[in-house]
Amino acid sequence: MSETKTKKNRIQLWFDAYNAMNEADKKRAIASLLLNNAMYIIILIAVIFIGIKEPKYFSVNSFVNIINLTASKLPIALGIAGCIVLTGTDISAGRMVGLAAVIIASMSITNNRIFPGLEPLPIIVPLLAAMAACACIGFVNGFSVAKFKLHPFIVTLATQLITYGIILIYLKLGTNNGQTLSGFDQTYRDIVNGTLISFGPSAKIPMYVLYVIVLVVVMWVIWNKTTFGKNMFAVGSNEEAATVSGVNVSRTIIAVFVLAAVMYALTGFIDGARIASVNANTGLNYECDAIAACVIGGVSFVGGTGRISGIVIGVLLLQIIFTGLNYIAVDQNYLYIIKGIIILVACAIDMRKYLTKK
Numbered sequence: 001m002s003e004t005k006t007k008k009n010r011i012q013l014w015f016d017a018y019n020a021m022n023e024a025d026k027k028r029a030i031a032s033l034l035l036n037n038a039m040y041i042i043i044l045i046a047v048i049f050i051g052i053k054e055p056k057y058f059s060v061n062s063f064v065n066i067i068n069l070t071a072s073k074l075p076i077a078l079g080i081a082g083c084i085v086l087t088g089t090d091i092s093a094g095r096m097v098g099l100a101a102v103i104i105a106s107m108s109i110t111n112n113r114i115f116p117g118l119e120p121l122p123i124i125v126p127l128l129a130a131m132a133a134c135a136c137i138g139f140v141n142g143f144s145v146a147k148f149k150l151h152p153f154i155v156t157l158a159t160q161l162i163t164y165g166i167i168l169i170y171l172k173l174g175t176n177n178g179q180t181l182s183g184f185d186q187t188y189r190d191i192v193n194g195t196l197i198s199f200g201p202s203a204k205i206p207m208y209v210l211y212v213i214v215l216v217v218v219m220w221v222i223w224n225k226t227t228f229g230k231n232m233f234a235v236g237s238n239e240e241a242a243t244v245s246g247v248n249v250s251r252t253i254i255a256v257f258v259l260a261a262v263m264y265a266l267t268g269f270i271d272g273a274r275i276a277s278v279n280a281n282t283g284l285n286y287e288c289d290a291i292a293a294c295v296i297g298g299v300s301f302v303g304g305t306g307r308i309s310g311i312v313i314g315v316l317l318l319q320i321i322f323t324g325l326n327y328i329a330v331d332q333n334y335l336y337i338i339k340g341i342i343i344l345v346a347c348a349i350d351m352r353k354y355l356t357k358k
Helices: 003-021 023-036 038-053 060-085 095-107 124-147 154-173 184-193 207-224 226-235 239-242 249-275 284-296 308-327 332-357
Strands: 195-199 204-206
Touching: 003 023, 003 249, 038 308, 038 332, 060 095, 060 204, 060 207, 060 226, 060 249, 060 308, 095 124, 095 154, 095 249, 095 284, 095 332, 124 154, 124 249, 184 207, 184 249, 195 207, 204 207, 204 226, 207 226, 207 249, 207 308, 226 249, 226 308, 239 249, 284 308, 284 332, 308 332
Parallel strands: none
Antiparallel strands: 195 204
């Protein structure tokens, strides 16, 4: 049965149950429905308000910008979602994005101060180097959680600080002295930012959107069609039951964190060329947006729940609201407050659904 048919059946079942209720129960059911979908309702109201206040928000340029931003943020969300499915998280994600971006940039700039005299390497070399570096950190995260039974928050807090230190040291190499890296090789920029589809001189969808679409499909297959995906959800739902069922829990946890780290490296690969410069603050707080998007998209912190389609929707909704806030010139400082409120509300709604099911 398709996902669309399943949703239709759920809706039909809800209405059948609603029609069988008395008036008091109907009021409670409607109140529960509104509370469970409060985040979507708030975002919808905000979008309508912004569109009325600034009509350009509904322009082609705006839609293209939202698509591009969504694609650039999706890989990190796809990675961190697996950690959340395991009832954990990964707050080192943003720093790993920064590390990957710095490594790739240092091997892809024309006037190289990190490695004086080094010409830009074929892009596959710095990309693989960045993926390997991030995968090593992901392995440390997963191994510490799986073997030492440490909480993912503590482990990734430690590796976040370690990774940031590595970035600062790396940027001090050669004659760079911690400066921003820019002046990327044209091949690297074209691979990431080359035009895929154009809707006008200022409305272009770059090549990286295509790469991210392929990445979403690959992750969907991994989550839904492989033994690894089934094991991940089994461990997230009930680790003891998964162990009894023959699942290698430690290997699964480590694999999830390593796969997540590879996703962070791909985010750094895209971000470096997209922004055209890299420094010590690249990737800062990216994990906050990713976690918020995952929770909005239905990836539950109670574990064992989540869909790739939900993650895509979550990232898209966040970019819709943040782009809209920029259109009406909301102070950037307030965006941090708004992001924090979104995470808090989304987690509260998620926990309420879990407690209701119990």
